[in-house]
Every structure is written in C-alpha cells, then in structure tokens.
Amino acid sequence: MESARMLVFNQLETYLYLALMLFAIGLYGVLARRNLIAVLISVELILNAASINFMAFNRFLAPTPAVGQVITLFIMAVAAAEAAIALSIIVAVYRKLRSVNIEQATELRG
Amino acid sequence: MVTYFKEILTGFYSLLAGMAVTIKYFVKPIVTVQYPRQKLSMSPAYRGHTEFVLDLETGTHRCIACEMCARICPSQLITVEGVKIDPKKKVPRKYVIEYQYCSLCGLCVESCPTKALKFSEEYRLAGFSREDCVVDLLARLQAQQQRAGLAVTPRPEARREEGEAKPEGEVKG
Amino acid sequence: MNWLISLITPVGLASGAFIMVVAMTLLGALIAVAARNIFHNVLGLALCLIGVAGLFLYLNSPFVALMEILIYVGAICIAICFAIMLSAPMYLPLPPRHPLKILGALAGAGLVFAFLALLTKKTTWAAASVRSDDWSITTIGHYLLTDYVLIFEVISLLLVVAMLGAVVTARGGRGSS
Amino acid sequence: MDNLVRILGTDLGRMLAGLIGVIALVSVNALFLIWMERKVAAHMQLRPGPMEVGWHGAIQTIADALKLMGKELITPAEVDRSVYLLAPIVVFLPVLLSFLVIPFSQTLVIRDMNVGVLLILAFAALTVLAILMAGWASNNKYAVFGSIRSVAQNVAYEIPLLITVMSPILMVGSYRLTDIVAAQEKFWFIVSQPLAFILYITCATAETNRAPFDLPEAESELVAGFHTEYSGMRFGLFFLAEYTNMFIVAALATIFFLGGWRGPVLPGWVWFLLKVYAIIFLIMWFRWTFPRVRFDQLITFAWKILIPLAFANLLLTALVMKLM
Amino acid sequence: MEIPEALRDFSYVLVFLVAAGLFALGPLIIAHLIAPRSFGAARDEIYECGMPILGGAWIQVAVIYYLFALLFLAFDVDVLFLFPVLLAYGKGYVWRDFIEIVIFIGILSLVIVYAWGRGVFTWKRKPENL
C-alpha cells in the first residue's frame, strides 16, 4: 500500500504546478484577448491561482490552518470588489465608446 | 416608517384573507359535471343541429319540401329535394344539412310553414372528417322511428328520369 | 478484478476524482480564455471555479470550497453575465488579434510558466514545525472576531465603497460625458 | 472478495444505496407532487382534477412522464447548441446533490456533513447558472427575458434567504443539519423565530420560482419563460428540477423551523415527509391564490422589506442570545 | 489508509454530481431513440408567438439589473464572512462579538440606504443618465 504522502493530491507541488498553469492560462488570456470582459475573466483566473497557492501552503506548511483560510476569504472579498469595480468601468467604457474592444478603450483619454 | 410597517401588515393581512377564500372553496364540493360518465340533459331550448319533428299523430315528418328553410338559411347549407308523391303532396326525397356551415341561428326552424323542423339535442358530434358533419335528416328520422317502434318512413323513390336511386354515401343518422 | 475493486476504494475514488477535478479546472480555464463566444468564456470560468473549489476540498477546507462556489459562481459570474448583457454587442466575438500577437501572448505566458515552474522545482518547502489541526469553521469565525477583526470591518467598508463606486460609474454613462 | 464486502459496507455501499434511494425519491416525489399540485389546484377551483387516468388520476403523471419521454426533442437551428443541450442537465445537478445532506430521520441521511447547509445553499447557484444558460442559449426573446428575470429574482432572494437561515443557525451554532434538528428538542424554532419562518417561506417560494413569484415562467407575459424553446424531455427535466427543488426548500423549512423528524408515535421519516408535504401544500396554496407580482415590485420587495427584516431578525436573535 | 473527512464528503458530492448528470442524460437519450420526428419549414425556427422573428434575441438589459447583481455581490460577500462568525458567536466574547456584527452589518446597510436614496429601487424608464 502506498503511503498517504505519496498520493498525488497530498503533495504540495501538485497544487503549486496547478496554480502555475492556471496563472499561465490567465496570463495568456490577459495578453491575447481583446474583449475587456474576457480580460477580466482571465484576471479572475490569476486571482484563483493565487488562492490555490495560499490554500496549498496553508494545508501543507502553515502553523494554523484557520489563518490561511481567513486570508483566502479576504482574497475572495477583494476579488469580488475588484470584479464589481472592473465591470462597472467596462460598462462605463462601453457606454462611452459603444465597444468593448480593449484597443479602442486605450483611446479613452480625459 | 409607520406607513412602511402598516403597509407590510395590511398587505400581509390581505394575503391571508385571500388564502382564507381559496381554502374555503378547497373543502367545498366540486361543481364539475361528470360528462362522459353521466349523460347530460340539455336545456329544452338547446340547439344542436336541426332535425325533423316526429309527428306522433302521423308517425312521420311534416316536411312538404317547400324549401323555405333552404332559402332563408344564411349559409345556404340545406339541400332539399322534393318529389311529388301525388299531385298535391310533395315530400323530401333528400334533406341533407351540411352542419359544418351552420350558425344555429334558428331561422330555418322559424320559417318552416309546417313547423317540421326542430333543433336536436345532439351534442356529441365529433368526427374524423369533414363529411362526418353532414347530417341526413331523413335517415335520422328513420332511426328515430325505429327506436320509437314506429313504421319507418321510406325514402321516396326518385322519379325515374332523375336516376340516382340511393342517397349519397356515409351520412350520419 | 482486484485492481478494479481497488479503484473503488476510498483512495482510488479520491484519486480518480482528483483527476476529474484537475481536468475540470484546466478545461474550464482553457474555455475561459480561448472560446470566442464571451458567454462560453463565463461558463468556462464557472467550470474552472467549480474545479478550484474541488481543489480546495482536497486542501482540506470544505468551507472555503463552498464559499468559492457561492461567491464566484453564484455572484461574480452572474455579475459578469449581466455586465455582458448590459453592453449588448459583447456577446459578438471580436475579430481575433493578429496571430503574431497571439503567438507573443502564448510565448509570454509560456516563459513565465517555465520560469516559475523551475523556481518551484528548485525550492524546498519546509513545513512549520508546530502545526495545529483545527480546520473548523468556528475557528475561522474566532479569528475574524479577534485577530482579524479590523480587516473584517474594513472589508465591509471596502465593499460599501466599491459598490458606491460601481453604482456611480455604471450609472453615469452616456449622459454625463 | 472480502474487499468488495468491506467497500459495500462503507462508503461505496452507502453511496449506491443513497443514490438509488434518492433517485427513487426524486422520481416518485415529482410524480406525486405534480399530481398533488393538480389535485390541490383543482379542488380549490371546485373541480376534481385528473380523474380518468387511474384511480383519481393516480397514474396521470406517469402518463405525462412517459409521453414527454416519447416526444420529439427539437433543437432549433439558431440556438447555441452546446449550451442549449447542457442547460437541462446542469439544472439537475444541484437538485440531486442537496439530498446528500438532508436528514429524513435521525439516521436516515446519506452523508451528514458538517457543512450541510452551506452545501445546499452554495449549489443553488448552479440552478441560477443553468437558467441563465437555458435562456441565453435559446436565442428566443421570451426565453432571454425569462432567464434574465429569473436570475435577477433568484439573486434578489438568495440574500434574504441566506440571512434568514442564519438566525436558527446562530441559535444552534452548527451547519450540520442533524444538529439543527437536535437543537429543537424543547421547542420548534417556528416558535422562537416566527418572523424568520415567514421570511423563509417567502424567499423559498421565490427561489423555486413559484407563484406569486413565478416571473420567469410568467405565462401571460413571457409565454413559458426561459424554457420556451425546450420540448419534450428537456422541458421535463426543468419541470422535474422545479418540483424537486420545491421538496428541498420545504425540507429545509422543516429542518430549520418545524423540528425535522421530531414527532410522537410515528417513525421519524413519516413525520418528516408529513411536514415537508404540509409546507409544499402551503406553497401550492399560495400559487393558486395570488396574482403574480410585477417584476420590479418583486425585486424592490426583496431589497426594501425582506432584507431589512431579515437583518433585523438576525440582530434581534443575536441580542436576545446575549441577554439570555 | 486514512482519507480526510472532507475528501470523503467530497467523493459523495462527486458521485452524486456524476449520477445526477447521468440520470438527467438517460431520459434524453431514450427520448432520442423512441421519439418520432416531425418535418416542417418552421420547425427549427425560433418561436415568437407564431410570427417570423424580427431582429436578434439579445436584449440589452437595463442597467438596473446590473446594479442588482452588484448589490447581490456585495451582500454575498458579507454573508461569506457572517457564516463563520455565526458559529463563533456567543462563545465567551461578552458583548464584543455582538458589537462587531452590528458594526459590520451597519456599514453594509449603508449600501441599501444609499441605493434606496438614489432611487435604484424605483424603476423609472430613464433613471437619470441611463
């Protein structure tokens, strides 16, 4: 019988790599997409990657697991606030320019 | 603030009052007529399609094939073909209504000089084709006579030159 | 036969489920960035987030996992959907960027990934020497009420400010230019 | 072989048994509820309802189900295919999941998780998403309208619902559903939390999209709302999910306010089902009594009345707990 | 070997999710097999009261929906924090926890108050500046 430590899902590295992949995918989205909302979605992915990291460290390394969870909750709250603001800005941009194209949004000055 | 709570309370109360009504009816007996399980009696004036009055004195209909009804009918749906069975008396050889055009106005019944028509009490008329709606009044009368145990009025023979001896195919009786 | 049975032992189930969760996360993430239809992106995001919630379960925190679903899937995704619908043509796919740019993005993301992966590999992670085993929700609440009470209150303030900002921004549009 | 025995004895066996039980329950419950709905409605309206198919229409809903099964599934040309096909399935996931944690009696619970309440509440979000998917993918104006409304409505009612259930939880101090029932040893929470009960029922009615909050399917306005384009069994699944959802919210109401399986003489699960169906009857009663609320009024109602009241109730509970 | 409690919970969740999916899929497949098919020019058209459709279905929703979604977001997060706090409540903090919750909810209520004041809850066709 394999020991608990050997299991894939009981290893810190698994989660770190996973978070990394998520981060990379999110990064790609931020760089490649033109649609502002798609960019926002990508940003959410990156934030989630961070959350996974936090939780993973919390699970495997941290002295008091509750604290890591609290921090993750805070990340969620901030993500929510961020999403709200970002969406509102996107909506405002859309109304101004009638477009959600990021390249057109860069024309937004003053 | 007071109005805020007052509105909530009165609103809540009104909803309860409504629910009281529905629950009251919930326990009341139902009003549904169990139609196909129970035969309905139609009101005396009920208008189904028209049919001949079965005159109990003569044991047959009173129609004299005068075609008044056919003429007044707004939809011109009555086909009457009369034959003279003797110099004075004319009877219908064929009396067919295409019920699917009828508007149940009652003009034919009222205009009949001999009061030979009445509305039937038939309400079960559904069929699988348009032709199912065509009613042959003579055939219907014959069925009625049979049921009443009366002598069946034969379909008068057409005069020879007119040919067709039989009435048209499937008509409802 | 035996390996089949061993697959349905709790461990086997957990391993299999883990693969599913990972697949969900990554597939969702890919849909979220790659699909042309913006609505599919959102759904991809939702899928990915459910997967992430699954990961949190494996990280021993059902509470955070459920909250992930509640907040992200239930609220953020919905808000995004409404934002999409608010800006009518957003569901229309935009013309893709120049292939070169896409390649650039791919390369950039790949590079970052490689670099960080290397870093991860190189690092040895040391667990804290004394570890408490208290994962309960009550303890989270306890921390929120004591050590982190300031953040707890500040979060509510942050939310209020964010909402006010969002409401003002979203409402002042066409007319206020 | 003893491996197998061991497994069947533990989780896997429990899972399978639970699964079979739940699927049976879901099917039978939906069949029964639809029949019950039609009967309740009919009798409130002075008519008998289904009568001719089986004894008092007992197998009416089976006929309906069978018919839906044998009905063509139309996928209109302009729909967003993958999402359109997925929506009826997604709507079903949270529904079945919720049964995982519902205790039908002290022991009759598949998996008594310590986050039971949260599980049900969190996965309710999936229902919302499924409705959004259905409406959006249908590419039908009425469906889009219906789904948007539905989501806005669900979203509005989620908050007061969450806050309302907090009051009993505050008194119990656990998210385990069995703990909540256990805490109602002395009195049912409906006694100490009458306002919460009323609020909960209101929100639950709205959550399940039942009249007077049936805006998403408002016939007279939006034809059939978000499932306008769904035919046959796909529509059947939405229907099934709706009725099962009703069972779930009623079960939660029973657990939170009516003392769950508690009751004299009869076995626990009988009491539980009795209470659940009583709540469902109440919800049906609403439906057959009230006109439909206008959409904006509904949302406003949630924010202006329900949420403040729910918060007030929560704070009051907290205060009373401090004083006691 | 030991599997954490949460994971065992989770295996149930997963099995149920998969089973629910299959359970939902089953009837659909059966229906596909046993249902007859109809033909007709308009069969695959989108339904709109029996008329040919005019224009696309994608509606531009009113900004008000979006605002409600945002409000929901705010309160959902708020609930997120209240959940753990509830369990810890009353475990010997004297009055401190009560006051903290009151402050927390009080601050959040400002959102409602603000929105109420701005007339978000009163639907007008053109809320200023829409």
Place this chain on the structure above:
Amino acid sequence: MHEPGQEEKTYVLNFGPQHPSTHGVLRVELQMEGEFITKAAPDIGYGHRGHEHMAENRNYQQFLPNMGRVDYLHALAYNQGYCMAVEKLTGLEVPERAEFIRVITAELNRIASHLLWVGAYLLDLGAFTPFLYCFDDRENILDLLDRVTGSRLTYCYYRFGGVPKDIDDEFMAGCRAFITRLRGRFKDYDDLVTKNIIFIKRTRDIGVISKEQCVRYGLTGPMVRGSGIPYDIRKSEPYSVYPRFDFEIPIGERGDIMDRYLVRIREMAQSLRIIEQALDKLPDGPIMAEKVPKRIKPAAGEVYQAVETARGEFGCYIVSEGDIKPYRIKLRVPSFGNLSILPEIAVDTLVADLVAILGSIDVVVPEIDR
C-alpha cells in the same frame, strides 16, 4: 462580426398573435429598450372575418346570426342593437314584455361578459383560481340563457319585433337565485382580488387615462367611466325600457386599471339591480310584434342606433336602398376605439404592465376586425 452602431437597431418583440394574454389573435408589435416599451403598435386583422362585407350579401334576417359573433362575449347587446336599428328603419313596434325580456337577458349577458373579463384579466395577472370562480358563476348565467336562447355563447335570440321564445317561471326563479348567489360571491371576490395587496400594486396608478384622452380617442364603456366620465348610453341616450329602472352609473376617479376594474365590478351589481327590477315589473303580453313581414324590406333611408355593451358604445349604422338587402351596414364597435389608446398609454411601461393595460381594455378581437 460586430460593427459599431449595429446594436442601435431597435429591439422588436412580437407580442401575439398567439400569446396567452392577447385574448385571441391580437398582435402588438413592441419596440423595447431594456424592459421598457418605447412603442406599442397593435397589428389588427388577424381575426378579420368580413362581417360588414357579409351584410351586403344577405338580407336583413340572414345577417342576424352574425351579430352574436362580432362580440361573442356580449352577443345579446349586439343582437339588440341591430334589431333596434332595423326596427327603427321599418317602424316595427316591440311589445313591452319583449323589451323587458331583452333587458333581462342582455343584462345577464353583460354580467357574464364582465365575469369573464374579471377572470381572464386575473389570469393575465397570474392568478388562476379567480378565473375558475368567475367561470363557475358565468356557467350559471349560461345555464339561464341556454334555457331561453338555446346557445351558450353566440346567441341569436332577438328577432325584428320581439323575441322568439318566452321566458318561463323556472327561468325567473333561476334569475333570482343567481342574483342572491352572485351578491354573496362579491365578498369573496373582494377578499380574493380587490383587496389583495398584490393586485392593488399591479393596478393602482398603472395605465392612467385622463378625461381629456378619453374624449380625444373616443373611448366608451368602462374605459371612459373608469376615468370619471359618466357616459353610458343606457342613461345618456336611453333606449328600450331602461329609463324605467333605477340604477347608477359607477365611475372611477383616477382612470387607472384599478378604477376600470372597480367600475366593472360595480356595474355587475347594478346589472343585478336592473334584472331584479325587471323581473318584478315584468308585464304580461305578447312577445312578438303583431305583423312582422316575412321579408324585411325597409324603405330607403339610413338609421343609427347605439346600445351600451359591456365594452362600450356599439352603434349600428344601416343604409337602406329599399332592397331586401341592406346597402351598407357599418358597425361602430367599442373595442376598436378603446384599443386605439393603447399605443399612447403603453409607452414607457414594462411588459408586465402592458399585459395589465391590454387586459384592462377588454378587447374582443373579431369585434375590432369585424
């Protein structure tokens, strides 16, 4: 691919012809902005059956059955209007008893129509049960009317110069029983509907029509009375034996949907009063004028006769050229005028309100399309 400006196209929603709340085959083309209606254009003609055209092809009697089908909900008023117009044209005298019978049956029919409206309207608002209660009450009326007219809906009962079938004692007893029954039911309707907070919220101050608008659009019936103008043909241009009865014309104050609803409810009570009085005062005598010619062949001329139907003023305008067929019959139908205000009051409302407003107008589509 999306081009800027493309989204500015107006959003058009077909409301009807097959829609649960357009009551038949009305189609309203809505232009919307979000949930709000910017333009509502009724598209009529889906129920066009050529009633007026038909009149030119038939003689006077043969046109009679159509009158029950123009507005099938208050068929007897249409019967009455047409018969009275022809009687005016030919100078036929209707015996008193026949007039009384006409009034009783027409008022019963009016109640039936209003009941159906209340039920169908609540169906529009999403309440199913009141609909069934109303239908239950309505069935009682139909039973009564079935007794004398032989039909349940599209009556063809009045004749030039009277009515073809007398009413019997059973009918009168039934009428009285019905009057008590309905009066008892009003309380239930009150609790279930009128006082219901949801109903009030849905109807108060929605679809307000000012007096000035009423006049401008030529509204009639409960629509105009709901706005506070006591215009009712039965009072303002009394016909038949109406002047002999004591009844009121209920009016509203604000002109919103609620007022229109209340007006209809109160009108039912007034109709009950009329029926009661008519039953009490019912004279004996013939039910048909003495010499009604077999063929109606009026002298050349024209005549206009208006009656008050459940929906408002129905006017029958006949031009005769001395033939057995009318030269032209023009029907002035209330629904058409009443519907015409919809585009004006529907603007800037929600779809749900449109349903409520459209319902409150109480249109009968074939009547509009004639």
Place this chain on the structure above:
Amino acid sequence: METKTGEPLIKIGLLEEALNLARANSLWPMTFGLACCAIEMMAAGAARFDLDRFGAGVFRPSPRQSDLMIVAGTISKKMAPAVVRLWEQMPAPKWVIAMGNCAISGGPFYYPTQYAIVPGADLIIPVDVYVPGCPPRPEGLIEGILHLEEKITKRGRLRKFRDVK
C-alpha cells in the same frame, strides 16, 4: 393533408402501444384561441367541465411543449401563416382538433364572396378530429378529445361512454 412524421429510431410494438396510451391520456393543448370558440375552449377547461380530468387540462403557452393544437375559431387569411408556423413548431407526435364550424369549413363565414378566411383548417394543416358546432359545447370538445384518444390508441373508452345513459 397528411401528417409527415419520421419514424423513431427504435420502434417496438409494445413500447409504442404504451407510449400511445400515455400520449392519449396526456394531451397538453396549446393556449391558442382564434375567436368565439376559444371561449368555449376555456369553459371546457374551467370548473364545470374540467378537461383536466382526462389529463388534457395542462394548457401550455409554447408550441414546443404542447401535443395538441385546438384550432378554436376562424382562421383568417392573415392568421393562416401563423397557424401553420405554430403547428410546425410543435414537436412530433402532434395532433390537431378543429373545433367549431369555422375551423372545419369556415362555418357561417363561408359564402361566395368571402375573401378573408381560410375555409377549413384542414386546408393548411392536417386535422385529426373535427368537432362541429358554433360553438361546440364543451361537452363537444371533450367528445373530440375522446375521439382523438381513440384515434391514437386505436381503442378507447369512447364506446363505453357512448352507452352511458
């Protein structure tokens, strides 16, 4: 007109029979009224007659979810395309009842110079059962539904009910 229907992928006699039995007892009509007859259709669904007894009382507003189209009233030429469209949008198997003389043949409105109506629903869509009357009484409609049941299952309760006295 003949109903064009594609055969199902699997067709087993017994299954088909069971399905037909289910279909016959669960005819959900579409909320669809054209003229006067629609009122009688409503009345048939109301308390006095209660179509729901036969499982046919679930009026679905969307054609996608209905099995039965009750053409209740006059089909004007303007309305005809909509009727056809709605019929086509119903999923198979589907049935049509022509309720009332107008739907059968144009009824009272059929006369030589008539220009506005379609004289008979069967000219545009296949009709299964004809219920004559102007309007047919609700009993007539129930009768029609029983006829349809008989047509679907090829046996039925019709005969049994016929003899009820």
